[in-house]
Amino acid sequence: MRKGLLLYNPVAGRFPVRRFVRDIIKPLEHAGWSIDIAETLSGTHAVQTAHQAAHEKFDAVFAIGGDGTVGQVASGLVHTGTALGVIPAGTVNVWAIEQGQKPFTWLQPGNLRESATMIANVEPQYVDVGDCNGQPFLLWAGVGLDAHTINKIEPRPRIFKHFAFPHYFVKTVWEATFWHGLDLHIYAEGELVKGHYLVAVATNIRHYAGGQSLISPNALLDDGEMDLWLLSGNNVADALRHYFDLVAGRHLTSDQARCIPFKNVVIESEANFSIQVDGDPMLGGHKAEIKTLHRALKVLMPENALYLLKTPQN
Incomplete structure (x- = not known):
């Protein structure tokens, strides 16, 4: 048994x-x-x-x-x-x-x-897991506006959970009014990317933003890599534009959004930044080192979800 x-x-x-x-x-x-x-x-x-x-x-x-x-x-x-x-x-x-x-x-x-x-x-399956500064994560790890907001509101009383999305949305807009992004140096797969970004988020799954955005529509849970999405901007108007682009899928063709597939990535900034993993706050700093741990977790998945895997176990 x-x-x-x-x-x-x-x-x-x-x-x-x-x-x-x-x-x-x-x-x-x-x-x-x-x-x-x-x-x-x-x-x-x-x-x-x-x-x-x-x-x-x-x-x-x-x-x-x-x-x-x-x-x-x-x-x-x-x-x-x-x-x-x-x-x-x-x-x-x-x-x-x-x-x-x-x-x-x-x-x-x-x-x-x-x-x-x-x-x-x-039948148990095997999926990739991320590691951000030694902290494993299953869904996302991010720096920037989403992490900044999450660190402001979590943990929140249960009463606010009844209005989870409106609460998060309003708080994000409020924070974007005063917070203007980060100058980041990103080292991914031998490439150096420099820029000013509102959000840099690594995703292991297809959805983001509370499930409202299909951010990486072709992501697989066991392919040994993740996607790093970089959303540029420096004000609340840019933040709102990115939100509506993410929900509508326009980020896939936007020149203000960039996707970098990676196995290992390092994100650095001279400014101190917040970090979120799986929607929870974690200790921030000036550097986020994110690694993909290939097929490191055994999971039980519904049979109708096996399309999310590259090599499902039969």
Whole structure:
């Protein structure tokens, strides 16, 4: 019998998930899983608990929360034999939505069971993971306006999570009124790029901006490289233009946006900058060194999401 840990974040999302967690056990047990349950106390605790589960030879840790929780659990499972399973219940659930899962709400608590069923009996896959200054990430790592805003608003009270996108959008516009971008030196694959940018974001997945933007429509999770998007500009008008271009897909042909595929990249600035990983703030500085860890994480993915892989396991 396979052994799994349900690891849930009690403060994730718009709606507390604690009372519904046990509903997930039955579909997993029907698929042959023996299930334990644990609650995260912090982001660091989520990483440590996942790592301990891997040490105890659990077959999978099912992360119940948003993208931040998913990234934290993934951090604890990198280069182990324990798989990550995702059951979305957060404010932002881009990883899961990209793979066809529906997030939990109090009006749709059955989405938890449905998400669990979708990954209960699938063949484990292997995906790339990013590393930013020693911090693993699964979705994105970025510097610039998005990281600056995230560092201002996170962690936020649950009341603001009910208005997550409007809150983030208004705060970003407000910050862009006073914050005017960064002069960056970017070293990628033997090339030096210099410029003034509002955003520099590395993405491992196809979606960005809370899932509203298909930023890298051809990204694959296991191809050994990521995309670095550079968005130029220095004012709020540029920030708004980039947002609408990203949502409409116009960034793909814009001369104000540039994509650099990379395995390893270094971003430097004389000015101190904020950093975000998987939508959560991390310690900033003058340098961000981002590496692609090829097929470093074992994951449970819905069968209808295998198109996101270059070489799916059968």
